[in-house]
Amino acid sequence: xxxxxxxxxxxxxxxxxxxxxxxxxxxxxxxxxxxxxxxxxxxxxxxxxxxxxxxxxxxxxxxxxxxxxxxxxxxxxxxxxxxxxxxxxxxxxxxxxxxxxxxxxxxxxxxxxxxxxxxxxxxxxxxxxxxxxxxxxxxxxxxxxxxxxxxxxxxxxxxxxxxxxxxxxxxxxxxxxxxxxxxxxxxxxxxxxxxxxxxxxxxxxxxxxxxxxxxxxxxxxxxxxxxxxxxxxxxxxxxxxxxxxxxxxxxxxxxxxxxxxxxxxxxxxxxxxxxxxxxxxxxxxxxxxxxxxxxxxxxxxxxxxxxxxxxxxxxxxxxxxxxxxxxxxxxxxxxxxxxxxxxxxxxxxxxxxxxxxxxxxxxxxxxxxxxxxxxxxxxxxxxxxxxxxxxxxxx
Ligand SMILES: Cc1ncc(COP(=O)(O)O)c(C=O)c1O
Numbered sequence: 098x099x100x101x102x103x104x105x106x107x108x109x110x111x112x113x114x115x116x117x118x119x120x121x122x123x124x125x126x127x128x129x130x131x132x133x134x135x136x137x138x139x140x141x142x143x144x145x146x147x148x149x150x151x152x153x154x155x156x157x158x159x160x161x162x163x164x165x166x167x168x169x170x171x172x173x174x175x176x177x178x179x180x181x182x183x184x185x186x187x188x189x190x191x192x193x194x195x196x197x198x199x200x201x202x203x204x205x206x207x208x209x210x211x212x213x214x215x216x217x218x219x220x221x222x223x224x225x226x227x228x229x230x231x232x233x234x235x236x237x238x239x240x241x242x243x244x245x246x247x248x249x250x251x252x253x254x255x256x257x258x259x260x261x262x263x264x265x266x267x268x269x270x271x272x273x274x275x276x277x278x279x280x281x282x283x284x285x286x287x288x289x290x291x292x293x294x295x296x297x298x299x300x301x302x303x304x305x306x307x308x309x310x311x312x313x314x315x316x317x318x319x320x321x322x323x324x325x326x327x328x329x330x331x332x333x334x335x336x337x338x339x340x341x342x343x344x345x346x347x348x349x350x351x352x353x354x355x356x357x358x359x360x361x362x363x364x365x366x367x368x369x370x371x372x373x374x375x376x377x378x379x380x381x382x383x384x385x386x387x388x389x390x391x392x393x394x395x396x397x398x399x400x401x402x403x404x405x406x407x408x409x410x411x412x413x414x415x416x417x418x419x420x421x422x423x424x425x426x427x428x429x430x431x432x433x434x435x436x437x438x439x440x441x442x443x444x445x446x447x448x449x450x451x452x453x454x455x456x457x458x459x460x461x462x463x464x465x466x467x468x469x470x471x472x473x474x475x476x477x478x479x480x481x482x483x484x485x486x487x488x489x490x491x492x
Contacts, residue, residue, distance in 0.1 A: 105237050110230060110454035117435055117451070118442050127446040130484045132472040134450075135279065135426065139346035139400065142393040145383035155378035162375040163366060164195030164354075168385045172339075172354050175388040179311075180324035187323075191359040192332060194366050195384070197376045199309055199338040199353035202365070203231045203273075205372065206336070206355075207239035209365040210303045211270040220270040225256050227280055227456035227466040229307065232273040241270060245457045249465045250417075254283035254428075258292050266300040277310040277319055280455050280471040281428045282421020284314070290325040297334040303361055306337045309353070310424035312344035312394050313401055319423050323357060332357050343425070344394055345387045352376055352384040401425050403478040411485035416492070427472040428452070434470045437492065441470075445487035 107113070114133055123129045163169070169189035176187050187193065196202040211220050222236035226245035236243050244265055246256035255278065274293060276285035285293070290306070297304035306322035322337045336357035342348040355365065376384070387393075405420050408427060412418045417430035431437040434451030441447045449470045456466025472488075474481050 102237060102240060106234060110450060113454050114438070114448070114450060117438060118448070121439050121443045123442055123446040123448075124444050127487070129446040129448065130476065130480055130487075131448040132450075132474070132476075132484055133448045134475075135343070135473045136348050136475055137343060137346035137397075137425075138475050138477070139397065141347050141350065141383070142345060142387065142390070144390070144393075145347075145386060148382045148386055149379040152379035152382045158378065160375035160378050160381065162369050162373055164376060165378060165381050165385075166190075168195050168381045168388075169193045171385040171388040172356065176323060176356060179318070180321045180327070182324065182327050186327050186332075187356065188359075192362060193354055193356045194362055194369070195376060195381065196338075196353045196355055197374050198342065198351040199307070199340045199355070200231050201373060202353070202355045203229070203305070203307060203338060204235040204238070205368060206303070206305055206361075206365065207235040207241060207271055209368050210361055211236070211239040211241045213240075215268045215270050218268050221265060221268045223256075223261070223265070223269055223272040225273070225275060225278065226459075227452060227464075227469075228273070229275060229279050230455065232307075233457070236271070242268075243457075244269075245459055247465055248278065248281065248283070254278060254281035255285055255289065258289070258296060261296070266296060266302075269300055269302040271303045271305060272297065273305050273307060274322075275307040275309075277308075277314065277421065277423025279307075279310065279424060280426050280452065280466075280469075282310075282419075282424040282426055284319040284422040287320045287325050290320060290322055291329075294322070294326055294329065294335055302334070303358065304335045306335065308337050309340040310343055311339060313398060313425050314423040315402060315405070315420060316422075326357070332359070334358055336361055341384055341387050344397070346397060347383075347387065350380055350383060352380060352387075400478070401474065404474040404476075404481040407478045407482035408472075408474065408485050411482060411489050415489070425474045427474065429470050429472065430468060431470055431492070432468065434466070434468060437470055441488060441491060445484075445491040447484050447487050447491075449488075
């Protein structure tokens with residue numbers, strides 16, 4: 098006997114990609130370049146190493162699931178600086194919960210906020226389409242019905258809030274937004290966030306803004322959900338997610354946080370006491386330092402600028418090239434993403450992700466990821482330039 102609800106989940110994008118490429122050998126004589134996964138390759142800032150060493154003995158203790166107070170305070174200070182919040186807006190005990198990477202919190206959030214029924218019907222979880230697949234995993238597991246909101250070129254790559262029917266909003270328990278968005282790199286401006294928060298409050302659902310890529314941007318820092326909510330005098334009905342994986346090129350640290358509505362945080366924290374792995378204390382010491390230091394983040398942003406410039410030089414205006422406002426992905430237009438992924442692996446030894454694997458087709462053939470490939474610019478600028486030259490020569 099298995100849970101038929103989770104049988105609804107297709108295979109995760111990376112096993113799907115492995116199956117797609119199973120019978121394709123990478124082009125001989127070329128060093129393979131993997132652009133399929135959003136895993137920064139810069140390595141952890143060196144200043145974290147002595148902090149982990151100094152706390153080494155703490156690996157011998159169970160870490161607190163709520164994280165050590167030093168980490169929660171460092172996160173509250175970072176939020177206050179980054180989003181110019183008034184002192185005291187963020188209470189490290191009530192408004193912040195460290196996570197073992199944001200993925201686990203994004204998955205678990207629906208279990209905390211989706212009720213059994215919503216206004217007499219099955220509750221809905223809204224998400225952009227295409228989207229980070231973990232949203233779907235959490236929503237399906239919580240027994241919700243999923244509503245996929247097109248986030249296409251026609252909608253500025255974010256869901257069109259005005260197009261959501263009131264009958265849908267009345268049944269909504271949770272709405273995931275992603276800004277800067279994965280995969281398209283679109284940034285929700287303050288007016289957009291204000292409108293989304295207003296909907297969450299009018300219809301009393303939770304708005305979850307996944308801001309994992311908030312620190313990877315070209316020009317202006319993307320506005321944040323808490324910044325906009327705080328200006329209304331309340332953090333009610335909103336939570337935001339942030340991660341060290343992208344900001345600090347530390348995906349292996351598994352460290353992020355959720356912040357916002359204290360009621361949601363209270364329930365989620367209780368749930369995590371039952372389910373979650375607390376982050377090891379030496380890792381929390383490194384995380385505390387990383388939220389307290391900006392030089393390495395600025396250097397990171399400069400590196401991404403150089404990578405996008407290298408890509409722009411080679412790709413020019415082909416494949417619908419756009420330098421995204423945020424994040425580190427290129428979302429390129431092609432005829433058939435799966436077939437292009439096979440060609441690029443076989444002929445150029447470059448691994449890319451078909452957009453199809455990041456989207457959903459509500460009626461079977463309307464997956465908005467079809468006709469796209471996603472490229473993660475996670476290698477150094479020279480390698481990115483080399484990958485782009487191979488792609489341009491092959492397609
Ligand atoms: C949009 C988005 N959210 C969340 C995550 C999870 O990041 P982590 O669990 O490393 O914090 C990712 C990782 O790729 C992502 O792309």
